[in-house]
Amino acid sequence: MNARRILDAIWDFVVGDDPRLALAALVAIGLTAVVCAFGLSAWWLAPAVALASLRWSLRGARPSATSASKTSS
Amino acid sequence: MTGAQTSLALSVFLACAVEAVEAFTIVLAVGTTRHWPAALAGTGVAGLVLAVVVAALGPALTVLPLGVLRVVVGGLLLTFGLQWLRKAILRAAGAKDKHDEEAIFATERAEAAAVPVPTGFDGYAFAISFKAVLLEGLEVAFIVLTFGANQHDVGLAAAAAAAAVLAVLGAGLALRAPLARVPENGMKFAVGVLLTSFGIFWGAEGAGAHWPGGEASLGPLVAVILLAALAMVAEVRGRAVPTAAVPG
Numbered sequence: 001m002n003a004r005r006i007l008d009a010i011w012d013f014v015v016g017d018d019p020r021l022a023l024a025a026l027v028a029i030g031l032t033a034v035v036c037a038f039g040l041s042a043w044w045l046a047p048a049v050a051l052a053s054l055r056w057s058l059r060g061a062r063p064s065a066t067s068a069s070k071t072s073s
Numbered sequence: 074m075t076g077a078q079t080s081l082a083l084s085v086f087l088a089c090a091v092e093a094v095e096a097f098t099i100v101l102a103v104g105t106t107r108h109w110p111a112a113l114a115g116t117g118v119a120g121l122v123l124a125v126v127v128a129a130l131g132p133a134l135t136v137l138p139l140g141v142l143r144v145v146v147g148g149l150l151l152t153f154g155l156q157w158l159r160k161a162i163l164r165a166a167g168a169k170d171k172h173d174e175e176a177i178f179a180t181e182r183a184e185a186a187a188v189p190v191p192t193g194f195d196g197y198a199f200a201i202s203f204k205a206v207l208l209e210g211l212e213v214a215f216i217v218l219t220f221g222a223n224q225h226d227v228g229l230a231a232a233a234a235a236a237a238v239l240a241v242l243g244a245g246l247a248l249r250a251p252l253a254r255v256p257e258n259g260m261k262f263a264v265g266v267l268l269t270s271f272g273i274f275w276g277a278e279g280a281g282a283h284w285p286g287g288e289a290s291l292g293p294l295v296a297v298i299l300l301a302a303l304a305m306v307a308e309v310r311g312r313a314v315p316t317a318a319v320p321g
Contacts (some may be wrong), residue, residue, distance in 0.1 A: 013211065013212075013215075014149065014152060014153065015156075016152075016153075016154065016156035017156070018156065018159060021152065021155040021156060021159065022152045022155075022156075024155065025148055025151040025152040025155060025272065025276070026148060027152070028151065028273070028276065028277075029144060029147060029148050029276040029279070029280050030280075032276070032277045032281070032282050033144075033280035033317075034283030035281055036280060037281070040229055040300050041282075041283075042277070042280075042281070042282045043277055043282040043283060043285065045277070045282070046151075046273045046276055046280075046282070047273050047294065047297065047298070050151060050269060050272075051177040051298070051301050052275055053155070054155055054158060054159060054162075054269075054301075054302075054305065055301075055305055056154075057159055057307075058159065058162060058163070058305055058308075058309055059311050061163055061166070061168045061309045061312070062168060062309065062312035062313060062314065063166055063167035063309065063310055063312070063313040064167065064168060064169075071268040073192060073209065
Protein backbone atom coordinates (compact mmCIF):
# COMPACT_ATOMS: atom_id res chain seq x y z
CA MET A 1 0.00 0.00 0.00
CA ASN A 2 1.52 3.33 -1.02
CA ALA A 3 1.39 6.62 0.89
CA ARG A 4 -1.44 7.98 -1.27
CA ARG A 5 -3.70 5.02 -0.46
CA ILE A 6 -2.89 5.29 3.25
CA LEU A 7 -3.75 9.01 3.22
CA ASP A 8 -6.97 8.27 1.30
CA ALA A 9 -7.91 5.63 3.87
CA ILE A 10 -7.26 8.01 6.79
CA TRP A 11 -9.25 10.77 5.06
CA ASP A 12 -12.15 8.41 4.43
CA PHE A 13 -11.99 7.09 8.02
CA VAL A 14 -12.03 10.50 9.74
CA VAL A 15 -13.81 12.77 7.28
CA GLY A 16 -16.22 10.30 5.71
CA ASP A 17 -18.50 11.02 2.79
CA ASP A 18 -19.35 14.64 3.62
CA PRO A 19 -16.23 16.81 4.15
CA ARG A 20 -18.47 19.81 4.94
CA LEU A 21 -19.37 18.21 8.28
CA ALA A 22 -15.67 17.89 9.17
CA LEU A 23 -15.27 21.55 8.27
CA ALA A 24 -18.30 22.41 10.41
CA ALA A 25 -16.71 20.63 13.40
CA LEU A 26 -13.57 22.74 12.97
CA VAL A 27 -15.63 25.93 12.63
CA ALA A 28 -17.73 25.06 15.72
CA ILE A 29 -14.68 24.64 17.94
CA GLY A 30 -12.69 27.46 16.32
CA LEU A 31 -15.53 29.99 16.70
CA THR A 32 -15.98 28.90 20.32
CA ALA A 33 -12.29 29.58 20.97
CA VAL A 34 -12.49 33.02 19.31
CA VAL A 35 -15.61 34.08 21.26
CA CYS A 36 -14.09 32.79 24.51
CA ALA A 37 -10.94 34.80 23.78
CA PHE A 38 -13.11 37.95 23.92
CA GLY A 39 -14.29 36.91 27.37
CA LEU A 40 -17.83 36.07 26.23
CA SER A 41 -19.93 33.02 27.09
CA ALA A 42 -19.70 30.56 24.18
CA TRP A 43 -20.88 27.16 25.43
CA TRP A 44 -23.98 27.38 23.20
CA LEU A 45 -22.03 28.03 20.00
CA ALA A 46 -20.66 24.55 19.25
CA PRO A 47 -24.05 22.77 19.57
CA ALA A 48 -25.72 25.46 17.45
CA VAL A 49 -23.11 25.23 14.66
CA ALA A 50 -23.04 21.40 14.76
CA LEU A 51 -26.83 21.02 14.56
CA ALA A 52 -27.20 23.71 11.90
CA SER A 53 -24.52 22.09 9.73
CA LEU A 54 -26.06 18.64 10.21
CA ARG A 55 -29.47 19.92 9.12
CA TRP A 56 -27.88 21.72 6.18
CA SER A 57 -26.11 18.52 5.08
CA LEU A 58 -29.49 16.75 4.99
CA ARG A 59 -31.17 19.26 2.72
CA GLY A 60 -32.61 17.59 -0.35
CA ALA A 61 -32.55 14.12 1.25
CA ARG A 62 -35.81 12.24 0.85
CA PRO A 63 -37.03 8.70 1.49
CA SER A 64 -36.34 6.23 -1.31
CA ALA A 65 -38.52 3.37 -2.50
CA THR A 66 -36.17 0.63 -1.21
CA SER A 67 -34.58 0.64 2.24
CA ALA A 68 -33.48 -2.84 3.28
CA SER A 69 -30.45 -4.01 1.39
CA LYS A 70 -26.71 -4.28 2.01
CA THR A 71 -24.87 -1.08 2.80
CA SER A 72 -21.45 -0.10 4.02
CA SER A 73 -21.06 1.02 7.62
CA MET B 74 -18.76 4.52 38.95
CA THR B 75 -19.35 8.24 38.25
CA GLY B 76 -21.80 9.56 35.66
CA ALA B 77 -18.96 10.40 33.29
CA GLN B 78 -17.52 6.89 33.63
CA THR B 79 -20.94 5.36 33.01
CA SER B 80 -21.39 7.49 29.87
CA LEU B 81 -17.89 6.51 28.72
CA ALA B 82 -18.53 2.79 29.25
CA LEU B 83 -21.98 2.92 27.61
CA SER B 84 -20.76 4.83 24.55
CA VAL B 85 -17.80 2.52 23.98
CA PHE B 86 -19.91 -0.61 24.62
CA LEU B 87 -22.58 0.41 22.08
CA ALA B 88 -20.09 1.48 19.42
CA CYS B 89 -18.04 -1.67 19.87
CA ALA B 90 -21.09 -3.96 19.84
CA VAL B 91 -22.24 -2.50 16.50
CA GLU B 92 -18.82 -2.97 14.90
CA ALA B 93 -18.44 -6.46 16.42
CA VAL B 94 -21.78 -7.55 14.91
CA GLU B 95 -20.59 -6.41 11.47
CA ALA B 96 -17.22 -8.15 11.78
CA PHE B 97 -18.85 -11.32 13.17
CA THR B 98 -21.14 -11.61 10.12
CA ILE B 99 -18.18 -11.62 7.74
CA VAL B 100 -16.04 -14.03 9.81
CA LEU B 101 -19.03 -16.37 10.18
CA ALA B 102 -19.70 -16.31 6.42
CA VAL B 103 -16.05 -17.07 5.59
CA GLY B 104 -15.69 -19.67 8.35
CA THR B 105 -18.82 -21.63 7.46
CA THR B 106 -18.17 -21.48 3.71
CA ARG B 107 -14.43 -22.16 3.67
CA HIS B 108 -12.02 -22.89 6.53
CA TRP B 109 -12.69 -22.09 10.20
CA PRO B 110 -9.04 -22.28 11.42
CA ALA B 111 -7.89 -19.72 8.82
CA ALA B 112 -10.86 -17.43 9.52
CA LEU B 113 -10.20 -17.58 13.26
CA ALA B 114 -6.46 -17.01 12.71
CA GLY B 115 -7.24 -13.86 10.71
CA THR B 116 -9.56 -12.69 13.47
CA GLY B 117 -6.96 -13.36 16.16
CA VAL B 118 -4.12 -11.58 14.36
CA ALA B 119 -6.32 -8.53 13.69
CA GLY B 120 -7.31 -8.50 17.36
CA LEU B 121 -3.65 -8.52 18.35
CA VAL B 122 -2.85 -5.63 16.00
CA LEU B 123 -5.73 -3.61 17.50
CA ALA B 124 -4.60 -4.37 21.06
CA VAL B 125 -1.07 -3.18 20.19
CA VAL B 126 -2.48 0.04 18.66
CA VAL B 127 -4.49 0.81 21.81
CA ALA B 128 -1.67 -0.17 24.18
CA ALA B 129 0.87 1.97 22.28
CA LEU B 130 -1.21 5.08 21.65
CA GLY B 131 -3.26 5.12 24.88
CA PRO B 132 -0.46 6.14 27.27
CA ALA B 133 0.98 8.55 24.67
CA LEU B 134 -2.32 10.45 24.38
CA THR B 135 -2.75 10.82 28.15
CA VAL B 136 0.58 12.71 28.32
CA LEU B 137 -0.89 15.63 26.29
CA PRO B 138 -2.08 18.70 28.25
CA LEU B 139 -5.81 18.38 29.02
CA GLY B 140 -6.82 21.51 27.07
CA VAL B 141 -5.01 20.38 23.90
CA LEU B 142 -6.32 16.84 24.31
CA ARG B 143 -9.92 18.04 24.64
CA VAL B 144 -9.73 20.26 21.55
CA VAL B 145 -8.14 17.51 19.43
CA VAL B 146 -10.31 14.70 20.76
CA GLY B 147 -13.45 16.85 20.78
CA GLY B 148 -12.86 17.92 17.18
CA LEU B 149 -12.25 14.36 16.01
CA LEU B 150 -15.23 12.96 17.92
CA LEU B 151 -17.47 15.72 16.60
CA THR B 152 -16.34 15.03 13.02
CA PHE B 153 -16.83 11.30 13.51
CA GLY B 154 -20.12 11.70 15.40
CA LEU B 155 -21.69 14.02 12.82
CA GLN B 156 -20.88 11.50 10.07
CA TRP B 157 -22.42 8.61 12.08
CA LEU B 158 -25.47 10.70 12.96
CA ARG B 159 -26.02 11.87 9.38
CA LYS B 160 -26.03 8.28 8.11
CA ALA B 161 -28.25 7.15 11.01
CA ILE B 162 -30.78 9.94 10.30
CA LEU B 163 -30.84 9.05 6.60
CA ARG B 164 -31.39 5.35 7.45
CA ALA B 165 -34.11 6.10 10.02
CA ALA B 166 -35.88 8.33 7.51
CA GLY B 167 -35.69 5.71 4.75
CA ALA B 168 -33.34 7.82 2.61
CA LYS B 169 -30.48 5.31 2.85
CA ASP B 170 -30.54 1.52 2.83
CA LYS B 171 -30.55 -0.04 6.30
CA HIS B 172 -27.77 -2.36 7.39
CA ASP B 173 -29.06 -5.89 6.86
CA GLU B 174 -26.79 -8.58 8.36
CA GLU B 175 -28.63 -11.47 6.65
CA ALA B 176 -28.19 -9.87 3.21
CA ILE B 177 -24.51 -9.17 3.92
CA PHE B 178 -24.03 -12.74 5.19
CA ALA B 179 -25.55 -14.16 1.98
CA THR B 180 -23.37 -11.93 -0.21
CA GLU B 181 -20.18 -12.76 1.70
CA ARG B 182 -20.96 -16.51 1.54
CA ALA B 183 -21.54 -16.33 -2.21
CA GLU B 184 -18.27 -14.44 -2.74
CA ALA B 185 -16.33 -16.85 -0.50
CA ALA B 186 -17.79 -19.91 -2.26
CA ALA B 187 -16.75 -18.55 -5.67
CA VAL B 188 -13.02 -18.79 -4.82
CA PRO B 189 -11.47 -22.32 -4.90
CA VAL B 190 -10.46 -23.65 -1.45
CA PRO B 191 -6.77 -24.76 -1.34
CA THR B 192 -5.76 -28.03 0.30
CA GLY B 193 -3.43 -26.32 2.82
CA PHE B 194 -3.84 -23.05 4.69
CA ASP B 195 -6.71 -20.95 3.32
CA GLY B 196 -5.15 -17.54 2.67
CA TYR B 197 -8.42 -16.12 1.35
CA ALA B 198 -10.34 -16.93 4.56
CA PHE B 199 -7.47 -15.51 6.65
CA ALA B 200 -7.26 -12.28 4.62
CA ILE B 201 -11.01 -11.59 4.52
CA SER B 202 -11.41 -12.20 8.27
CA PHE B 203 -8.29 -10.17 9.11
CA LYS B 204 -9.45 -7.24 6.99
CA ALA B 205 -13.01 -7.28 8.35
CA VAL B 206 -11.95 -7.38 12.00
CA LEU B 207 -9.16 -4.81 11.52
CA LEU B 208 -11.33 -2.29 9.65
CA GLU B 209 -14.31 -2.57 11.99
CA GLY B 210 -11.97 -2.68 14.98
CA LEU B 211 -10.09 0.48 14.00
CA GLU B 212 -13.25 2.51 14.56
CA VAL B 213 -13.58 0.92 17.99
CA ALA B 214 -9.88 1.55 18.77
CA PHE B 215 -10.36 5.21 17.80
CA ILE B 216 -13.35 5.53 20.14
CA VAL B 217 -11.61 3.65 22.98
CA LEU B 218 -8.54 5.87 22.67
CA THR B 219 -10.35 9.21 22.39
CA PHE B 220 -12.91 8.56 25.13
CA GLY B 221 -10.42 6.79 27.37
CA ALA B 222 -7.63 9.36 27.02
CA ASN B 223 -9.96 12.27 27.63
CA GLN B 224 -11.33 10.74 30.81
CA HIS B 225 -7.87 9.40 31.76
CA ASP B 226 -9.41 5.95 31.87
CA VAL B 227 -8.28 3.99 28.79
CA GLY B 228 -8.57 0.82 30.91
CA LEU B 229 -12.31 1.31 31.47
CA ALA B 230 -12.87 2.09 27.78
CA ALA B 231 -10.91 -1.02 26.76
CA ALA B 232 -12.86 -3.13 29.27
CA ALA B 233 -16.19 -1.85 27.88
CA ALA B 234 -15.01 -2.69 24.35
CA ALA B 235 -13.92 -6.18 25.43
CA ALA B 236 -17.28 -6.75 27.16
CA ALA B 237 -19.11 -5.81 23.96
CA VAL B 238 -17.00 -8.20 21.86
CA LEU B 239 -17.61 -11.02 24.35
CA ALA B 240 -21.36 -10.32 24.41
CA VAL B 241 -21.56 -10.38 20.60
CA LEU B 242 -19.37 -13.49 20.36
CA GLY B 243 -21.44 -15.26 23.01
CA ALA B 244 -24.72 -14.45 21.25
CA GLY B 245 -23.26 -15.33 17.85
CA LEU B 246 -21.83 -18.68 18.95
CA ALA B 247 -25.12 -19.57 20.65
CA LEU B 248 -27.15 -18.77 17.53
CA ARG B 249 -24.52 -19.78 14.93
CA ALA B 250 -26.17 -17.28 12.59
CA PRO B 251 -25.78 -13.60 11.71
CA LEU B 252 -27.07 -11.40 14.51
CA ALA B 253 -29.85 -9.96 12.38
CA ARG B 254 -32.13 -9.32 15.35
CA VAL B 255 -29.70 -6.96 17.03
CA PRO B 256 -31.23 -3.47 16.61
CA GLU B 257 -28.10 -2.36 14.80
CA ASN B 258 -29.54 0.71 13.10
CA GLY B 259 -31.00 2.00 16.37
CA MET B 260 -27.67 1.41 18.11
CA LYS B 261 -25.84 3.32 15.39
CA PHE B 262 -28.26 6.20 15.90
CA ALA B 263 -27.55 6.18 19.66
CA VAL B 264 -23.79 6.05 19.08
CA GLY B 265 -24.02 8.97 16.64
CA VAL B 266 -25.88 11.03 19.25
CA LEU B 267 -23.35 10.16 21.98
CA LEU B 268 -20.25 10.79 19.84
CA THR B 269 -21.64 14.14 18.67
CA SER B 270 -22.58 15.18 22.21
CA PHE B 271 -19.21 14.24 23.72
CA GLY B 272 -17.40 15.86 20.79
CA ILE B 273 -19.29 19.13 21.33
CA PHE B 274 -18.81 19.01 25.10
CA TRP B 275 -15.09 18.30 25.13
CA GLY B 276 -14.28 20.39 22.05
CA ALA B 277 -16.02 23.48 23.46
CA GLU B 278 -14.47 22.94 26.89
CA GLY B 279 -11.00 22.59 25.38
CA ALA B 280 -11.61 25.81 23.40
CA GLY B 281 -12.22 27.65 26.65
CA ALA B 282 -16.02 27.49 27.09
CA HIS B 283 -17.51 26.86 30.53
CA TRP B 284 -20.61 24.67 30.52
CA PRO B 285 -23.36 25.74 32.92
CA GLY B 286 -23.25 23.16 35.71
CA GLY B 287 -20.03 21.57 34.41
CA GLU B 288 -20.31 17.85 33.58
CA ALA B 289 -23.98 17.91 34.68
CA SER B 290 -24.80 19.69 31.41
CA LEU B 291 -23.75 16.61 29.42
CA GLY B 292 -27.12 14.89 30.04
CA PRO B 293 -29.22 17.82 28.77
CA LEU B 294 -26.82 18.20 25.83
CA VAL B 295 -27.34 14.54 24.84
CA ALA B 296 -31.12 15.08 25.12
CA VAL B 297 -30.98 18.18 22.88
CA ILE B 298 -28.90 16.40 20.22
CA LEU B 299 -31.23 13.38 20.34
CA LEU B 300 -34.39 15.48 20.00
CA ALA B 301 -32.86 17.54 17.17
CA ALA B 302 -31.81 14.34 15.35
CA LEU B 303 -35.31 12.87 15.72
CA ALA B 304 -36.78 16.11 14.38
CA MET B 305 -34.44 15.85 11.37
CA VAL B 306 -35.62 12.26 10.77
CA ALA B 307 -39.22 13.51 10.75
CA GLU B 308 -38.28 16.38 8.43
CA VAL B 309 -36.58 14.07 5.89
CA ARG B 310 -39.47 11.56 6.12
CA GLY B 311 -41.89 14.40 5.43
CA ARG B 312 -40.22 14.97 2.06
CA ALA B 313 -41.51 11.65 0.70
CA VAL B 314 -43.06 12.05 -2.71
CA PRO B 315 -46.74 11.02 -2.40
CA THR B 316 -47.64 8.16 -4.71
CA ALA B 317 -50.58 8.78 -7.00
CA ALA B 318 -53.78 6.95 -6.09
CA VAL B 319 -54.77 4.22 -8.52
CA PRO B 320 -58.37 4.72 -9.62
CA GLY B 321 -60.50 1.71 -8.87
